[in-house]
Amino acid sequence: MTERLSQQLAFILEIDRLKSVCRRSYLLDGARLENSAEHSWHVALMALVLAEHAAEPVDATRAMKLLLVHDLVEIDCGDTYCYDAVAVASQPEREARAAARLFGLLPPDQAAELAGLWHEFEARATPEARFAHAVDRLMPMLHNYHTGGRAWVEHDVHQDQVLRRAAGIADGAPELYEYAQQLVASAVEQGWLRAEDGGR
C-alpha cells in the first residue's frame, strides 16, 4: 500500500467517530437523538432536492460536498448547542484546531481541498455556502417541529432565539426562510416555543 492510500484510509477510519457525536434534535420517530454523521447525510440530500430554492443559482453538488464536510470538526469539539452562548464564543478557535488535526491526516493536496470546503462553508463565502447554511438551519427546525417541539421544550427555548437562527436562512434561500417563519409561528401557537422571554 502506498503512503498516500494509507493516509487516505486513516482519515476515512477516523471520521467514523462523527457517528457518535450527539445533536440536540430527535429523530422524527422520537426514538433517540440524532448524530452528526446521519445529519450530514440528511442535509446533503436536502440540498440536492431544494437547490432550486437557493437565492442565487447554485451548483447543488458543491453544496452537498460542503454539507458532507461541515460537521467533521465536531469529532474533536462535539456539537456546540446553538443556544449555549459560552460554548458558541469559544467555538471558532476550538473548531479551527480540530480542522487542522483532522484534515491534516490526509495527503497535503486533499487536506487543503477539504479544509477549503470547510472554510467556504464557515465563511459563507459563496452562493453554495450560503444555501448550505440555509439548509443546515432549516433542518433542525423541521425535526423540532415534527416531534412536537420536543428539544425546544426540553431546553426552554424562546421564539426569538429560533427566529435569530432562522434569519440565517434568508440569505441563502428566501422562500425557505418564509416557510421557517411560518413554522415558528405555528410552534408558538401550539405552545412548543415560548412567546414571552421571561426577562432573559
Add this chain to the structure above:
Amino acid sequence: MTERLSQQLAFILEIDRLKSVCRRSYLLDGARLENSAEHSWHVALMALVLAEHAAEPVDATRAMKLLLVHDLVEIDCGDTYCYDAVAVASQPEREARAAARLFGLLPPDQAAELAGLWHEFEARATPEARFAHAVDRLMPMLHNYHTGGRAWVEHDVHQDQVLRRAAGIADGAPELYEYAQQLVASAVEQGWLRAEDGGR
C-alpha cells in the same frame, strides 16, 4: 407553500427513517451497529477521498450522489444481509417497489432524477456507479477488520464469501481490490474469518 415545496419536504421528512435501518457492521469503537444513513454519509466522503483510485476517470461528485441515494430503498426493505441467500433472491423486486414509493413522493422531474441515480448505481452502468459499488463493498470490510472481525465472527462468515463480495471491487477500483484481498488474508490469519468452509 407551493405544492412542489410541499412534496419536496414530504420526501425529506420521510427519508429520516433511514437513520433507523440497522446494518450488520459495528462502529469502529464497537459501541453499536451502524445505521444506513450514517453509512451513506461515510461512503460518500470515502468516494471523494479515494476517487483517484477508480478504474476509469470518474466525476467524484456524481459517485457521491449515487452513494447518498443508494440505500434509501432500505427504508421499506431493511438492510439485506449480503450473506443471507434467501433475502438476496427477493431483494431486486422488493427494492424496486420501495424505489417507486419513495421517489414518487417527489415532484415528477425529481422523482425521475433520483430514481435514475438509484438505477445507475444498481446497474453499475457507468464508471461512477462501478466505483461507488467498489467503495460500498470495501467500507464494511474496513469496519469488520478494524473491530477484530466482530460481525464476521458473529455470523460465522467464510473467507470465500467475503472474497466473492470483494470481487465486486475489482471492476471499479483495482488498487482497492488488491488491498481488500490483503485484508481478507490478514483476517483469516488472525482467526476472524473461517478459512475452511465446513462443507457449506
